[in-house]
Amino acid sequence: MEAELGLKKNLYMPRTSVTTESNKTGSWRFLRPRYEEKTSPCSTACPAGEDIARIEMLITQGAFKEAWETILRENPLPGVCGRVCYHPCEGNCNRREFDTSIAVHTMERFLADTAARNETKPVLERLPPKGKGVAIIGSGPAGLAAAWFLNMLGYDSEIFEAMPEAGGLLRWGIPAYRLPAAVLSNEIARIENQGVRIRLSETVSASRFEELKTSYDAVFLGCGYWRNIALNIPGESGSGVEDGLSFLKQLRQGAKPDVRGVSAVIGGGNTAIDVARSIIRLGGRAVIVYRRRREDMPAFDEEIISALEEGVELRELLAPVQIAAQGSDCILTLQQMKVEGRDRDGRGRIAADGTSPVEISVQRVFVATGAAAAETWHEPPPAETAGHHTAPLTPHLPLHLSHCTLHQEQQGTPIIYGGDLTNTSKNVTQAIASGKQAAMALDTFFQSGAGTIRERLSGCLVGEGPSLSMEIYMHGPRKERKTHIVSHQEINTDYFQFEPRVIQPRLLIEERTSSFDEIELKISANTAMREAGRCFNCGICNDCDNCYLFCPDVCILRGRDMTERHIDYDYCKGCGLCVVECPRNAMTLGEEEKL
Amino acid sequence: MKKVLEGSHAVAEAVRLAKVQVISAYPITPQTHIVEILSDYVTTGKMDAKYLRVESEHSCMAALIGAQSSGVRTFTATSSQGLALMHELLHWASGARLPIVMAEVNRALAPGWNIWNDQTDSLAQRDTGWMQLYCEDGQEVLDTTIQAYRLAEIVNLPAMVVLDAFYLSHTYEPVDVPDQDEVDRFLPTYEPAFILDTKHPYSLSPLVTPNAYMEMRYDIAMAMDDALEQFDRVEDEFAKIFDRRYGAVEAIDCEGADIVFVTSGTVTSTGRLLLEELRPRGEKVGVLKIKLFRPFPVEAVRRALGKAKKVVVIDRNFSFGASGIFAQEVRAAICNVPGHPPVFGYIAGLGGRDITVKLLEEIYFDVKGSSAPRKESIWVGLQEVNRAT
Numbered sequence A: 001m002e003a004e005l006g007l008k009k010n011l012y013m014p015r016t017s018v019t020t021e022s023n024k025t026g027s028w029r030f031l032r033p034r035y036e037e038k039t040s041p042c043s044t045a046c047p048a049g050e051d052i053a054r055i056e057m058l059i060t061q062g063a064f065k066e067a068w069e070t071i072l073r074e075n076p077l078p079g080v081c082g083r084v085c086y087h088p089c090e091g092n093c094n095r096r097e098f099d100t101s102i103a104v105h106t107m108e109r110f111l112a113d114t115a116a117r118n119e120t121k122p123v124l125e126r127l128p129p130k131g132k133g134v135a136i137i138g139s140g141p142a143g144l145a146a147a148w149f150l151n152m153l154g155y156d157s158e159i160f161e162a163m164p165e166a167g168g169l170l171r172w173g174i175p176a177y178r179l180p181a182a183v184l185s186n187e188i189a190r191i192e193n194q195g196v197r198i199r200l201s202e203t204v205s206a207s208r209f210e211e212l213k214t215s216y217d218a219v220f221l222g223c224g225y226w227r228n229i230a231l232n233i234p235g236e237s238g239s240g241v242e243d244g245l246s247f248l249k250q251l252r253q254g255a256k257p258d259v260r261g262v263s264a265v266i267g268g269g270n271t272a273i274d275v276a277r278s279i280i281r282l283g284g285r286a287v288i289v290y291r292r293r294r295e296d297m298p299a300f301d302e303e304i305i306s307a308l309e310e311g312v313e314l315r316e317l318l319a320p321v322q323i324a325a326q327g328s329d330c331i332l333t334l335q336q337m338k339v340e341g342r343d344r345d346g347r348g349r350i351a352a353d354g355t356s357p358v359e360i361s362v363q364r365v366f367v368a369t370g371a372a373a374a375e376t377w378h379e380p381p382p383a384e385t386a387g388h389h390t391a392p393l394t395p396h397l398p399l400h401l402s403h404c405t406l407h408q409e410q411q412g413t414p415i416i417y418g419g420d421l422t423n424t425s426k427n428v429t430q431a432i433a434s435g436k437q438a439a440m441a442l443d444t445f446f447q448s449g450a451g452t453i454r455e456r457l458s459g460c461l462v463g464e465g466p467s468l469s470m471e472i473y474m475h476g477p478r479k480e481r482k483t484h485i486v487s488h489q490e491i492n493t494d495y496f497q498f499e500p501r502v503i504q505p506r507l508l509i510e511e512r513t514s515s516f517d518e519i520e521l522k523i524s525a526n527t528a529m530r531e532a533g534r535c536f537n538c539g540i541c542n543d544c545d546n547c548y549l550f551c552p553d554v555c556i557l558r559g560r561d562m563t564e565r566h567i568d569y570d571y572c573k574g575c576g577l578c579v580v581e582c583p584r585n586a587m588t589l590g591e592e593e594k595l
Numbered sequence B: 001m002k003k004v005l006e007g008s009h010a011v012a013e014a015v016r017l018a019k020v021q022v023i024s025a026y027p028i029t030p031q032t033h034i035v036e037i038l039s040d041y042v043t044t045g046k047m048d049a050k051y052l053r054v055e056s057e058h059s060c061m062a063a064l065i066g067a068q069s070s071g072v073r074t075f076t077a078t079s080s081q082g083l084a085l086m087h088e089l090l091h092w093a094s095g096a097r098l099p100i101v102m103a104e105v106n107r108a109l110a111p112g113w114n115i116w117n118d119q120t121d122s123l124a125q126r127d128t129g130w131m132q133l134y135c136e137d138g139q140e141v142l143d144t145t146i147q148a149y150r151l152a153e154i155v156n157l158p159a160m161v162v163l164d165a166f167y168l169s170h171t172y173e174p175v176d177v178p179d180q181d182e183v184d185r186f187l188p189t190y191e192p193a194f195i196l197d198t199k200h201p202y203s204l205s206p207l208v209t210p211n212a213y214m215e216m217r218y219d220i221a222m223a224m225d226d227a228l229e230q231f232d233r234v235e236d237e238f239a240k241i242f243d244r245r246y247g248a249v250e251a252i253d254c255e256g257a258d259i260v261f262v263t264s265g266t267v268t269s270t271g272r273l274l275l276e277e278l279r280p281r282g283e284k285v286g287v288l289k290i291k292l293f294r295p296f297p298v299e300a301v302r303r304a305l306g307k308a309k310k311v312v313v314i315d316r317n318f319s320f321g322a323s324g325i326f327a328q329e330v331r332a333a334i335c336n337v338p339g340h341p342p343v344f345g346y347i348a349g350l351g352g353r354d355i356t357v358k359l360l361e362e363i364y365f366d367v368k369g370s371s372a373p374r375k376e377s378i379w380v381g382l383q384e385v386n387r388a389t
Helices: A041-045 A052-060 A064-072 A078-084 A104-117 A141-152 A181-193 A206-215 A244-252 A270-281 A301-309 A428-448 A450-458 A525-532 A546-550 A577-581 B007-017 B032-044 B057-069 B080-095 B138-155 B180-186 B210-242 B267-281 B298-305 B325-334 B357-368
Strands: A031-035 A133-137 A156-160 A197-199 A218-221 A225-228 A241-243 A262-266 A285-289 A313-315 A318-326 A329-342 A348-352 A358-362 A364-367 A371-373 A404-407 A415-418 A556-558 A565-567 A587-591 B002-006 B022-025 B050-053 B074-079 B101-106 B131-134 B159-164 B172-176 B249-252 B259-263 B285-290 B292-294 B310-315 B343-347 B377-379
Touching: A031 A565, A041 A052, A052 A064, A052 A104, A052 A525, A064 A078, A064 A104, A078 A104, A078 A181, A078 A428, A104 A181, A104 A525, A133 A141, A133 A206, A141 A156, A141 A181, A141 A218, A141 A415, A141 A428, A181 A197, A206 A218, A218 A428, A225 A244, A241 A244, A244 A270, A244 A364, A262 A270, A262 A358, A270 A285, A270 A301, A270 A364, A301 A313, A329 A364, A404 A428, A415 A428, A428 A450, A546 A556, A546 A577, A577 A587, B002 B007, B002 B138, B007 B032, B007 B101, B007 B138, B007 B159, B007 B172, B022 B032, B022 B057, B032 B050, B032 B074, B050 B057, B057 B074, B057 B080, B074 B080, B080 B210, B101 B138, B131 B138, B138 B159, B138 B172, B138 B180, B138 B210, B180 B210, B210 B292, B249 B267, B249 B298, B259 B267, B259 B298, B259 B325, B259 B357, B267 B285, B267 B357, B285 B298, B298 B325, B310 B325, B310 B357, B325 B343, B343 B357
Parallel strands: A133 A156, A133 A218, A156 A197, A218 A415, A241 A364, A262 A285, A262 A364, A285 A313, B022 B050, B022 B074, B074 B101, B101 B159, B131 B159, B259 B285, B259 B310, B310 B343, B343 B377
Antiparallel strands: A031 A587, A225 A371, A318 A329, A329 A348, A329 A358, A404 A415, A556 A565, B002 B172, B131 B292, B249 B285
């Protein structure tokens, strides 16, 4: 025996061949660690519910295609959203409490650009065909998303677009310096390649709508708000007064209107900003006239800052009362307003300050104070039919969800209203959220009836919602993720170092104001990987192996590919070191079940 | 080949020549130069070894215990606080009978922070079962490190090669660096007494009951005794190839000396100068250098001190509440010899304070003029200290 053990000298060395395997120290355990992935705060803030913590992890690993596909499972338009989304994810990033948030939108755009440059084809799961067709009216972000997700769920989705090119507001309402046409076309081409059909230049009238109801199993109405809301002041239909959305549309159609002199832009939303910045690029001067204050403007703050940098003038607390033509100019009469308390939405309540109106002379006026549905039949049925006591024939309908409304008349074809028609916040990513919710709601409707929709969808929330995950809906691995939202306190920041956030290169001001070229420039793969490496990956395992390294009992068992990890409960004493040393709260320590 | 080498680099050259396979260390002044150059050797391929970076000296020794158990030759170097942090595992290394070799650079312990020379760090580890070899100069450091592997591997006990901070670790001297084939003739390939082998799994150092623990300790005691004899044999073999030997102790002019100074480390060199100073003046003085501290060469010490009228021990260390540690050991070694000389203990040079020939001379005349020690320990070279009342 001793010779076999290689013992050459007669040392008095106690040794044993009895294995400690028989001493199952796991029986000492009263606390039980387990791998338990949780929800990152960024993903709950994302209206599209993108799995951001995982996306950043994959970028760090250089798995750009997989990261891009992870976005596509929740959002068909990463190239668009990486540019125009207001990225609420970054405002909710746990890293903000450490140094600065991750540049999530920059990463998203990087992935989309990389996939486009390499002409990458995504490999995504698609459920078997259901043999049902859905007509989608409008190819804006809501319609494209609805079509994309319905296609994923096995439906034939067909989009009807009135204009000769698809994209809706993305194509006609957002200037090229924010969203180049090629980027949009690339995204739409991919959506079509996945099997979505888009019928261009096919306006759906009220009668055509009725026809669609009979020839399709369902109709999604996502035709957006295209009718400019009137100011209801004298002179607004006179010459020299234009609506902002139409102006932007002309630009995207290739027109280069003469905007020499000063243009007044009335409004405080993103359209007003887009119009003003476009005027600057065309060589004119732009003055935004807004009846409230800058902090009350619904436009994204970054857009306002860029506009002011480029020379747009902002005049606050001025409400238009009259527009009058004077030769080729317009005299805009404005009432000075003052703030008195707050409105219900938190913005300052305004009222005339009692002074006499002032007049400004401009060459033209653009009205960009909001839009509404173009046709009354685009409007979803009202939420309440108070006093109008007619119980709907189909129980549970119309069903008003957070981002869409499902209706069915007389057991007829189900209609879903979505996008700007139903959304409270009218922006691209909320429209995508609407298309996704509509696809889920419609599928559930066909699978198990309207009465089950709310419950089925509540099981697909990202964290506490309202964002929904299609991956969860389709029973993907993300379904295992706990809804607990990881807080900054739950991150073991000992494992992170202060690192500056990536600074995305931009065109110079003089380059910006002289062309419609995209302002934000590309970043390299190295830069993207470094930025993504700053991400805490809140709540998800990135194979850092801290658990393996710290376990004093060698109880972390790794699979052959070094990714799968299991705990050997025969020997784990439940010390909890692994849970404490997990930098990102992807593990949980719970009480051992009492036998 | 003769080279001008720093003491630290003399250690490193010896480690290279000993073909050490695993090195692990945590940097600490004044030891860092040793592992700095070794890490360089490993990186550049000058040594075929694995260098383990660790987060502490405790982990370092744990890593070497694991590595040595798998059957490879290992090395570390440390100092002061680092050695203190290793303490638990020093016991383990010897109890597990692993011939690990360490270079230990004598440095004072904190507080107050002091990076300079003081022997208390290594002497405080005297009961851990490690052999301890105190060196006087760069050549001895190189030779002793190579010898330490030979000795440790024969008796299966770990060995500590001890050198004074700065006086030795950072001083450049001419050192004869032997050729690899010469060293190979002296130091054969490491043949472990036992190895951990995954093909034949077993565990070492399991629970040992009162039935066996005492025998285990006795076996270590026997190995230590054996080391005293093996040390001489190792030196014989070394001398055959390299024509150099040091001895467990070196008696310098002790024959016929009335007063013998007992020294260790670089103070011995100062003692040699003292002899040059006093002998021509007719003073009957000698120096006994103690190189081997564990195992303690009791017989050799008795022989060397037997005829002296007075023994002076210079301790650059102190055991609080007792005395200088070498003085304790010398007293213990001779106390059973009838008519043994009185032992005068002097404490000098703590925390890197210079021990000069002049200071030793003052001590000599102090002893010469005293019939018996005034105190167990006399602290010399002290400044006026204002003590709180």
